[in-house]
Amino acid sequence: MVTSPPSVVVVTGVSRFLGASVAARLAADPRIDRVVGLDPHDPPARLLGLLDGVERIRADARAATEAIAELGAEAVVHLAVTSVPDPAHGGRAGMKEHNVIGTMQVLAAAQGAPNLRKLVVRSSTAAYGASFRDPAVFTEDTEPRAVPRGPFARDILDIEGYVRGFRRRRPEVAATVLRFAPMISSSAETSLTRYFSQPVVPTVLGRDARLQFVHVDDALEVLHRSVIEDHPGTFNVAGSGVLMLSQAVRRAGRIAVPLPETGLSTAAALVRRLGVEQIGLDQIDLFVHGRVVDTSRLIREFGFTPRTTAIAFEEFIQSHAEGSSLTADRLAAAERAILDGIRQVRAAAGGDH
Amino acid sequence: MSQDEFRDMLPGTAEFRLPEAPPPKKLNGRRPIPEKPDEQVAKLESTAGPEPDAIDVWDRRVADGLAFLRRRLAGAYEVDEFGFDPELTEAVFHPMLRVLYRDWFRTEVFGTENVPGHGPGLVVGNHSGTLALDALMLTVALRENHRHLRLLGADLVFRVPGMSELARAAGATVACNPDAERLMTNDQLVGVFPEGFKGIGKKFSDRYKLQRFGRGGFVSAALRTGTPIVPVAIVGAEEIYPILADLKPLARLLGVPYFPVTPTFPVLGPLGLIPLPSKWLIEFCPPIPTAHLTEYADDPLVVYNLADQVRETIQATLHELLQKRPDPFAR
Numbered sequence A: 001m002v003t004s005p006p007s008v009v010v011v012t013g014v015s016r017f018l019g020a021s022v023a024a025r026l027a028a029d030p031r032i033d034r035v036v037g038l039d040p041h042d043p044p045a046r047l048l049g050l051l052d053g054v055e056r057i058r059a060d061a062r063a064a065t066e067a068i069a070e071l072g073a074e075a076v077v078h079l080a081v082t083s084v085p086d087p088a089h090g091g092r093a094g095m096k097e098h099n100v101i102g103t104m105q106v107l108a109a110a111q112g113a114p115n116l117r118k119l120v121v122r123s124s125t126a127a128y129g130a131s132f133r134d135p136a137v138f139t140e141d142t143e144p145r146a147v148p149r150g151p152f153a154r155d156i157l158d159i160e161g162y163v164r165g166f167r168r169r170r171p172e173v174a175a176t177v178l179r180f181a182p183m184i185s186s187s188a189e190t191s192l193t194r195y196f197s198q199p200v201v202p203t204v205l206g207r208d209a210r211l212q213f214v215h216v217d218d219a220l221e222v223l224h225r226s227v228i229e230d231h232p233g234t235f236n237v238a239g240s241g242v243l244m245l246s247q248a249v250r251r252a253g254r255i256a257v258p259l260p261e262t263g264l265s266t267a268a269a270l271v272r273r274l275g276v277e278q279i280g281l282d283q284i285d286l287f288v289h290g291r292v293v294d295t296s297r298l299i300r301e302f303g304f305t306p307r308t309t310a311i312a313f314e315e316f317i318q319s320h321a322e323g324s325s326l327t328a329d330r331l332a333a334a335e336r337a338i339l340d341g342i343r344q345v346r347a348a349a350g351g352d353h
Numbered sequence B: 001m002s003q004d005e006f007r008d009m010l011p012g013t014a015e016f017r018l019p020e021a022p023p024p025k026k027l028n029g030r031r032p033i034p035e036k037p038d039e040q041v042a043k044l045e046s047t048a049g050p051e052p053d054a055i056d057v058w059d060r061r062v063a064d065g066l067a068f069l070r071r072r073l074a075g076a077y078e079v080d081e082f083g084f085d086p087e088l089t090e091a092v093f094h095p096m097l098r099v100l101y102r103d104w105f106r107t108e109v110f111g112t113e114n115v116p117g118h119g120p121g122l123v124v125g126n127h128s129g130t131l132a133l134d135a136l137m138l139t140v141a142l143r144e145n146h147r148h149l150r151l152l153g154a155d156l157v158f159r160v161p162g163m164s165e166l167a168r169a170a171g172a173t174v175a176c177n178p179d180a181e182r183l184m185t186n187d188q189l190v191g192v193f194p195e196g197f198k199g200i201g202k203k204f205s206d207r208y209k210l211q212r213f214g215r216g217g218f219v220s221a222a223l224r225t226g227t228p229i230v231p232v233a234i235v236g237a238e239e240i241y242p243i244l245a246d247l248k249p250l251a252r253l254l255g256v257p258y259f260p261v262t263p264t265f266p267v268l269g270p271l272g273l274i275p276l277p278s279k280w281l282i283e284f285c286p287p288i289p290t291a292h293l294t295e296y297a298d299d300p301l302v303v304y305n306l307a308d309q310v311r312e313t314i315q316a317t318l319h320e321l322l323q324k325r326p327d328p329f330a331r
Helices: A017-028 A061-071 A091-112 A149-168 A191-196 A215-227 A243-251 A266-272 A281-289 A296-302 A307-321 A328-352 B005-011 B039-048 B052-074 B086-104 B133-144 B156-159 B164-169 B179-184 B217-225 B248-254 B271-272 B291-296 B299-325
Strands: A008-012 A035-040 A055-058 A076-079 A116-123 A172-178 A198-205 A233-237 A255-259 B108-110 B122-127 B149-153 B189-194 B229-235 B281-284
Touching: A008 A017, A008 A061, A017 A035, A017 A215, A035 A061, A035 B281, A055 A215, A061 A091, A076 A215, A091 A149, A091 B248, A116 A149, A149 A172, A172 A215, A191 A281, A191 B299, A198 A243, A198 B217, A215 A233, A215 A296, A215 B299, A233 A296, A243 A307, A266 B122, A296 B248, A328 B039, A328 B052, B052 B086, B086 B164, B122 B133, B122 B217, B122 B271, B133 B149, B133 B189, B133 B229, B133 B299, B149 B156, B149 B164, B156 B164, B179 B189, B179 B217, B189 B271, B217 B229, B217 B299, B229 B299, B281 B299
Parallel strands: A008 A035, A008 A076, A035 A055, A076 A116, A116 A172, A172 A233, A198 A255, B108 B281, B122 B189, B122 B229, B149 B189
Antiparallel strands: B229 B281
């Protein structure tokens, strides 16, 4: 079902990479008349170039209520969801305020907007929680079996709860919830890309998580399509295929340091002095349980197949080559050297008698 | 063909010995052409230079081993969405388990023709033996038959660090209907032991008595996907660690379903982990088709009756196999 694209689109969270990129893509689309970016913070200088064609309103979510109604928004794209506490914006308390209270207010505003036809919300595959009884592959209908420990995952569950409430109250609005796997690309900076670009990578002892990534460009394409086309419902967005955490670390040419799960946060704080960044409960949950989703619904409904996890990760490795130690080339060279060495020794030994 | 190669081609006949070659006979007073080169000839050859064949074999082995190591270290291998790592399984797990399978337990297999050669199947077996070695031996038996068995394991297996990852790499996943159905729709051969801990943790005096089959969740998974059910009876696992007593308070303390006392454990400490060398027999029974029952997946009566049919088939086959093997530690 494809209806006419909305003429006025409000994008929240444009002070961050994803929000700014989506706003820029929508502004460049001639089918959309007006793109308004909503964010309580000013975007950093490196994102300003992206936001040329986007009207920006610097307002927190409370003020947004009026803004969304006054602008006559036909679509709201809610991307103001942060995955890691930012010490500059109030740490974990600020993150919860931003994620949960922010979503509540944006959805309240959307509910009151008379012209609204479309709502797109960024969610995460963290919505499936983390439990040892989980199935290996999550479909969109899988219910979380245990409340996750990570703050981001709990925020995601709250956010999806609000979207369910919104759907009940405004059933005529096409609400799309996109559950993204961790995003990765050559340029984007996320907590996971920072994690993989360290020379030494802490992992959980005795655990090897199954991971999936989605390329940022594919995530943008899916977000773009969900604004232009009508795709109500919840969708997993991830690259097909699986990389084990150890495998990803090896492909990136990094060295894994397995640490016991109990007190991993403390241990991570200790090794942070060595240049290794903190990993939070969200990462620990991910690294203990792994997270793989089924994307057949996305592929069927959107007619779009994101590039595979392996390809997305390969692109990331290409651009983050510095800091790697055990690269495939070096290993291949070592293999040849050892093989030649053994052949020479054998030839010498064989020549003796 | 060497004896080992010949034996590999005949799964389930571990005892089989290649007949000795007849002694060379003199024909017309002349010696026949010798199969093996004489010592003199061998000497001549060795002075002419090292045997090219032997060198190549070792060179290839070293090169293969190094290439394998390099692939592992560089992460250049494929893992499926359940975490199954076919390369690691083929190169490391199976050769180790095969020693146990062939030389320690002298396993014989019957009815391999009942296992579908391709396409989905649900293999349902009896569970016994304190540690789930029967699941591993069943995997080897099917691997000899060119199928990978995808086991469904208790969530306890996936709680324990280290073990969880070994299990996933070897192709196992958590026993739940979504995973079972997903594997079967992907044309995999799925292995399940519905008795669970009731089966492996039972006392030696209850050996070869099938325990309750739970709610028959495995049957509804098979019905929903129209997958044939292959009952399998495994004899031999009951004797590897005979449970004489179960220290329940200690088990509760450790958070495990049972704490076994066997003749060797915990008295001999880690030595008690060596399984007793019982003789193993595995028999696959004729498959039970379910394609015509797909709409009954939620009918408790159909599910229960089918589970009962599977259970009785396994129990009857166990009795037959036990008659074939009067002495548990026979050759």
